[in-house]
Amino acid sequence: MQLYIYKRGQGYHTRLWTSLACFALACWGCYRLSEMLTMTGNPWIEYMVPAAVLAGLSWLIYSVQNKPNFADFLIESEGELKKVSWSSRAQIIASTMIVISVVVIISLLLGAVDIGFRSMFEYVFKIYS
Known part of the structure; x- marks a missing residue:
């Protein structure tokens, strides 16, 4: 389990906005999960389960962003967008x-x-x- 950023500095904006969009989607999903768990009446379940799910999804987003194939795709996409007139x-x-x-x-x-x-x-x- 190594914390590193694959090709640091390349494709910065594309990676940043992709990560933020995925994280916002994960936050919305965990909020909806929290709303569904209100019927349990247990605040630990209502808040800790969505927090654990959000932590897991955050780690997944980080991991996927640093996979060489996906990161190279985002880097190349940003490079192509810079060429557009x-x-x-x-x-x-x-x-x-x-x-x-x-x-x-x-x-x-x-x-x-x-x-x-x-x-x-x-x-x-x-x-x-």
Whole structure:
């Protein structure tokens, strides 16, 4: 049982936020467990069992974060995200407006086709009924 950080300093932000998200999820789960154990009426069970589970999950999160395969994946992910050329605010607004316009135009065309088919089928059913 050795306390070390695999490739210390690499992928810092990715590891940090992944660990924090997993820990927040574990905290929420232990809180819900504590709520379920209130019916026992024993405060030791109500609080110590979730605390022990949280301690175990914290150790698991630490262990998984330091596995070479997982840590290398997070390090490489952060490296790839640094290579991304992010769009400017103006480009994002322009692209969003184009997408919204295309969606509105296509929905209007599909609505018109739907109304046309409905009218045609109503006409056909009136003639043959």
